[in-house]
Amino acid sequence: MEQEQAKSPIVEGLQGMAVALSLECSRCGYELRGMLADTNCPECGEPIRLTIIESIDPAARRLSPIQFPKRVGNSITAVVAAYLLSALLAITALLIHAPVISLPHVLQSIPAKPLVLASACFGLLAFVALLPMISMYSHKELVGCRGGLSLTSTGLLVWSGSMFLAYMVLFVQSNQSGPMAMLFDTCLPAITAGIVFSGFKKLVPRLGLRSRAFRQAQGSRQRMNDLLVALVFVLIGRALIIASPGDTNLAMFGLIVMIMSLSLIVFGLGYLLRNTIWIRQALVAPPPALSDLLHIK
Structure with missing residues (x-):
């Protein structure tokens, strides 16, 4: 009893x-x-x-079902993956182009021009990968994602545009003066990356509500505010490099700040990609409902 x-x-x-x-x-x-x-x-x-x-995931079951969950899951993962590659190429080109950085000979032998063009192309590819979600803009289940979609799509387009501008000014016109170089190789890309990150900040957590792994993650869930702050320190580091002679302590300090901030951005985008993979798994293969999982013996 x-x-x-x-x-x-x-x-x-x-x-x-x-x-x-x-x-x-x-x-x-x-x-x-x-x-x-x-x-x-x-x-x-x-x-x-x-x-x-x-x-089972009762919390996700309470949300309105997405009409094309596989399309949405593939789209958000492809967007972040393509943008991660675009950012990696842009950062590599920036480090090669920066005059005060002593890179290994293998990296110094890589031409920066094709890296900048490839970065722009991957940015456009990220925008193309977002189109399936943009086509669902009017669907009621994505109402909360509209602000994120608008910011992300705009950010990806202006990011690619900033990469093309950097290519034209720095390599075609060969304008290598300090302030002008900083404007096109750092300032404009940082501003446009901030728009992309702001879009991800609104979009990814909304979709993440449908993933139990994303909701329960603590340290492994990427906060976009961290990446936005890192962009500010990239600008500070680049400004210190421009404002100081090449071999001074201040220039080296600016270089350290910039490299650490860029590394944080790369690792942060890697974590964000991992987060979107969780979301994709939850959308493509959602957990079963309790009524489907059990039956009367």
Whole structure:
């Protein structure tokens, strides 16, 4: 009698129910299909109800379903991946072009011009990858994403435009003067990157509501405010380099600040890509509903 009273209400609700779909134990991976939901895993003794709780996502089920979830998941992941490559190419070109940086001979031998053009092309590719979501702009389930879509699409276009401008001014017209070089190789790209990051800040968390892994992540979830602050320090570091003679301590300090900030941006975009992969997995293969997972034995 005391044992019956001590049972969890969840266990009481699972009495007489069995696992209807393929489900692996969360601890040992044992196949639980066909087993009673209120019993334990025969392999490791883990309560099956705990595996059931981990496998469903009631919070995501309460949201309005997205009409084309696979399209949205692929789109947001491709956008971040393409922009990460674009940013990497732009940063590499900036470091090669910066006169005070002593790079390894292998990197010095890489021409900066094709890197800038490739960066612009990958920025346009990121915009193209966003088009499937832009075409769903009027769908009610993406109402909360409209601001993020507008900012991200605008940011990607002006980012690519800033890369083309940098190519024309710095390499075609060969205008290498300090302030002019800083305007086109750092200031304009930083401003346009800030627009992109602001768009990601609005867009990714909205879509992330549909991913349990994203919602529960703490240290591994990228905060876009960190990247926006890093952009400010990139500008500060570049300004110190321009304002100081090449071999002074102030120029070296500016170089260190700039490189550390650029590294933070690259790693941050890498974490953001990981976050969007979680979102894609949740959209492409959503967790089953409890009514589908269990049936009356």
